[in-house]
Amino acid sequence: MKKRLIIAFLVCYGPFALCHQTSDSFLSINKGISQLSDGKWQEEWQGEWRVPLDVLDTLYGNELALDQNSDQKITWGELSLSEALLTNRLLSTLLIRHDGQPCRVKKTDFQLDDLNTGLYLYLPFIIKCQQSGPGITIDYQLFFEQDPLHRGFLKFTDQQTTSSFVFSPDSPSVSLKNHSNSVFAGYFQINSFIQYIREGIWHIWIGLDHILFLLALLIPSVFIFKGGQRQTHERFKPMLKDVLTVVTGFTLAHSITLTLATLKVISLPGVLVETVIAISVALSGLMMFFARFYRYRWQVAGGFGLIHGFGFASVLVDLNLPLASFSTSLFAFNIGVEIGQLAIVSAMLPIMYLMRKNWFYHRVVLPFSACVMVTYGTIWMFERGLNIQLV
């Protein structure tokens, strides 16, 4: 009776400041590629599932005996010991079918992930389907029996689109259309090669950060630091040599990391990559004010080019290269990036050469461009690093 009285009091004072804690899980499914033992590339669906750890323990903790020594504390060791049981239990609530045929879900080691809303169990897995066709269906049943307010947030990414869906007890299933039928074709066409070149060109043209970084290194190319002073190149040849050195440094560096990242040999957090790219824009803009640093531009281009390569790679991952022609597609995309870059250089070089002795270039173009680079670089740095919107 006393307990009921406390409940009555708590209800009277509790409900009007809903905390909005939820037991939601976040499921993300992307199309990717993996290398087989014979060196061939194979397409696969990769999944990532984040499930709130305290909810998992509340609802499955006893059933799976997570707290093995009953000390009311769950250690990483205890969690790891129950890994097989836990992942099987979770994956039993997720059924993925391709054209009606169940797909095989291959789990990999789970980890932890700290999100704003708490600590999550991070479960990466690979989905292997027998059928190759247009439809994939996901049936989701996690926690619905125990928690009618539970929701599963799905993000599904294939070659061209990203879609989202919210699983609830009323809508526990979703059929998603795979937009990339051509990927299953298994052969490479010249049209695809051109398409990937276009993607490369398009990416560098729409990537303002890459363009600004390149311009910050190109604009000072008309100058040379000699005798403690900034002087102008008299002839075209040394200026061209200077430009080619910078562009080659950038190209070599980003090609290396672009390839390594696309092959998943190296992986860096996307936010870190984007933030360092922003820093590279700000720093190269700042360098424009100091003529004595001009000679080190190729080193800067090479150093930061490595990071820009990771930026290009993130786009390539989104594009999901066709596995049958992975290396050719990667090559085509890289050619596209170089063509886009070369187009910018070709357009800039004659203008720069013609204007090199003009006061306008010295007093307006150079300092104004430098200010733009530093401003944009700094804004992006904060926006990307802190996940905020400044402009």
Next chain:
Amino acid sequence: MKQLLMPFYNSGLKLKYRISYEEQRFFAAFFIRIFTVILCLNNGYLFAQPYTPHNIYDVVLERTYPVLSIRSELNGERVSSDVEVISQAKKFVEYGLEKNDPRYLAYAQGLLAPWWEQKEASLDIMFLRASINQHSHKFDLAIEDLSGILAIQSRDVQALLLRANAYRVTGQLQASLHDCKKLLLLSDPLITFNCIAQVKVLTADPSQTAHQLEQLLSDSVNVPDHLKKEVHTTLAELYQSAEQPIEAEVHYRQALYFQPDSAFLINRYAKLLITEQRWTSVLNLLPLSMNGNSVLIQRTIASKALELPETINLIQTLKASFDLNEQRGDIDISKDLAQFYLNILPDPQKAVQNAYRNWQHQKEISDTQLLISAAQLANNKVVLNEVNAWLMLIGNKSPLLITSTLKVALSS
């Protein structure tokens, strides 16, 4: 710093031109500062990645919460008895209400699923169902269950107390007072008068009611802590309604003494501090560990007033949270949205729409004041007239609302 940079300056690097110490310092200082600011503010976001703890003895969870102990067969069929299931549901409800964590109420709802739609359920189940529904703002369903209990047991103190509260929150003050008065012969005088005083926040001189309640509290002996907390909360609200913020603050502090982590109390106290424009006190009061919408709103209002750089981040977090709530589609957040559009990103139309939606089912003093402020900002006379008519109907005597309506009248 000089020592730090000198090795590079004097290094064996065969640079044709040596970078001067001043230049090094300039670059280093510029980027170190920016990096420091980003690292300090980003809250781990920059490097947010899944990880594997290094040590198997690292504690990843401490069970300070109840866990589901209902046994099931392999085919998912329950083997626990109904009594065990109901007892587990009760534990979840108690914990969810104490911590103001709606997840546990949902787990309880899950356990009660076999009886959730049943009209003729046991009194225990009806009471738990009413508690869960009332917490989820489904007041009509809660009142229906409570009336069902009272039809069988007219002297059920808990059901009377809960129904009085549901009537009061939904603005049915006469019905609420009626239920409170029924408690007179059934329970402790302090419980009864606390119930009546809550209704009188609006319908009588709140200052006088507060003095009477204070007197009764000091005359009572062996008052349990949870009741003391409720009485201090009522006193704080009475004083706030009487426009006596100093006294209100004293009672919020006393109530918090009995439950320092109560999100409800912290929110109410923060709102009082906001009306007093004590921005730093608001930020000091709100624990960083609390990240519910209401707490975030109070923090954002204070941050905005102090022009802190984190305001932008807070607004983004709130927007993301509202988006998530909208996608979930099952949580009523109209009060939070009204406050957001009133105080944070002013949009009078959206503020009044949401405040009005909230007022349709919640007519406490804070809901009414929120609607008056939003309607005033949007210059929505239809809504203002409706609120005024309702205040006349209930015989409003709250100085706080009288001042609010007077301000509106004078400004128009």
